[in-house]
Amino acid sequence: MDFQQVFGKPPKTEASAPGRVNLLGEHTDYNDGFVLPTAIPQWTTVQLGLSSDACGGLHLRQHHFYSENFNEQVSILDINHPPSGFASYIFGCIEVLKKAGYTIPSLCVYVKSSIPMGSGLSSSAALEVATLRAIRQLLNLPIDDVEIAQFGQQAEIHYAGVQCGIMDQMASSLADTEHILFLDTRTLERRLMPLPDKAEILVIHSGIPRSLASSGYNQRRAECEEAARSLGVKALRDITDVKVTEKLPEPLRRRARHVVTEDNRVLEVLQGVSSKRFGELMNASHASLRDDYEVSVPGLDTLVELLQKTSGVFGAKLTGAGFGGACVALVAAGEGRNIATHILEQYKQAGYNGQILVPSLGLSDAA
Ligand code: ADP
């Protein structure tokens, strides 16, 4: 079903936003730290019309949302009863714009996406950014791309109930597939950097659902806040010398050590590093996420180890929050698909079922 079939009229406007993969800087954004995501070539597209134009028995004063991926339609009957599920992200975007003083009419919203959901590639932020871009376009709103990211984050926190940092929305709003985006999540200072030399990015799903992701994520967040309080700083980003974390009790010591070393790894990349060194930093990041932050699972570790010992792979790590989901590797340019096919066979022999999400993202891809 396309927009016209669902809502009885063609859309008035549409906008898109990409998913993202984070190369380095995992679990640092809610510690005011540094991240290095890049956009992936999968997108979410949002088409908009006015409810007052719609036919087909829809209520003209209500919002109506349709997701092609879910083949599901949700109508907002009462704005005092916020919806759950996918509609909460869209409704959240509309409500945060209203709270910021903009007048938003009742909308018909059609969503379609090629971003795998719930894999750590940030389909949620892409949905928010695409929705906000489409509304900005429809109503000519004077908001910039950073504000789009901030409104998206507010929508996700207050309406979808996910205590997320700003990375995903900033990446979806500001990154492209030809660069990596260095972002300081405290100051929002950012820089688009070239991908490491003669390398491309490969993303593989471990086949393991992120089952404990939200409870584990909230627990890690709380541990980091406690560690920062004990050390007398606003956020762990304020610690640069890892020795300072040694006075903390366990497990806060290991949690803080991950955040501090991870921030330092991102800052090293900012100085300019070879693909080989970038890969070593990714490997160190995975070890830290596995041992200190404890957000990996055996399947992800197996997949990452297989990648790390394959020739042509500079480095590999889990990506996103962990507890399942995807891993990312930096590989020799042109080798992504071959390496992925080879690795997935070995991964199968180990008893798992993985899937290629992004076969070869790099400069060759952009050309
Ligand atoms: P991720 O952002 O890593 O993909 P999340 O759990 O944060 O995982 O977000 C996934 C959720 O976002 C989905 O369960 C759904 O509610 C919403 N979502 C994202 N894209 C779409 C879409 N195209 N259609 C409907 N809902 C979507």
Ligand code: MG
């Ligand atoms: Mg998300």
